[in-house]
Amino acid sequence: xxxxxxxxxxxxxxxxxxxxxxxxxxxxxxxxxxxxxxxxxxxxxxxxxxxxxxxxxxxxxxxxxxxxxxxxxxxxxxxxxxxxxxxxxxxxxxxxxxxxxxxxxxxxxxxxxxxxxxxxxxxxxxxxxxxxxxxxxxxxxxxxxxxxxxxxxxxxxxxxxxxxxxxxxxxxxxxxxxxxxxxxxxxxxxx
Numbered sequence: 328x329x330x331x332x333x334x335x336x337x338x339x340x341x342x343x344x345x346x347x348x349x350x351x352x353x354x355x356x357x358x359x360x361x362x363x364x365x366x367x368x369x370x371x372x373x374x375x376x377x378x379x380x381x382x383x384x385x386x387x388x389x390x391x392x393x394x395x396x397x398x399x400x401x402x403x404x405x406x407x408x409x410x411x412x413x414x415x416x417x418x419x420x421x422x423x424x425x426x427x428x429x430x431x432x433x434x435x436x437x438x439x440x441x442x443x444x445x446x447x448x449x450x451x452x453x454x455x456x457x458x459x460x461x462x463x464x465x466x467x468x469x470x471x472x473x474x475x476x477x478x479x480x481x482x483x484x485x486x487x488x489x490x491x492x493x494x495x496x497x498x499x500x501x502x503x504x505x506x507x508x509x510x511x512x513x514x515x516x517x518x
Contacts, residue, residue: 372469375503377496378448378461380429381436384501385461386468386494387448391506393456394419395464398438398445401425411513418447418458426513428459431489432502438462451510468496475503 375386376395396419403414413425425447429436438445438460446464449456475492489512491505 372471373494373503375468375470375494375496375501376448377465377468377498377501378446379463379465379498380432380438380461381434383429383432383434383436384496384499385428385432386470386496386501386503387450388504388506389467391450391510393449393451393453394447395449396447398440398442398460399447401440401460413460416447416458418449418456421456423449423456423458424513425458425460428461431509431512432504450506451513457510457513465498468494468498470494470496478502 374389376389376392378385378387399416399418401414401416404412407414411427411431413427415422416425429438439462440460442462444463446461447458448461448464449458451457475494478488478490478493489505489508490502491508492503494501494503
């Protein structure tokens, strides 16, 4: 049962938040933003989710990310030892396969799922998602289209490379992941 006094306090706090005054300046700024033509509204930028594995930063296209949540336990599947496949997890009530994104990206770091900042990221098809564990997922960043740098030749020419480019985020320089290629690679992993 819930505590009626805490519910009343919460209700009062929410009411105060929603009833706070909006300055004329804020109102005018929001009106100007809403009135701007659609083509002026960052349509020429990519929205990326910044994630960290070990000390490396990666950027995942936000439209391919289904969910970001607290890290969950990964359960090994007996006799399934394909490189990059970690096991299965219960994420938001769904049993999903988990891949080792760090290994797939060619780094020698694995996610510390016990850390407070560790997160699970669901990606791919909403009907058949995949998950990966990351050490941190601090937020989203808008990056202008066409501003990413080409990855080093040793990365881009690798047969299983999923790095599409290098981008600058508020958290540092990150490898932009080609999610179409990533989904193709993980879908090819027979469980």
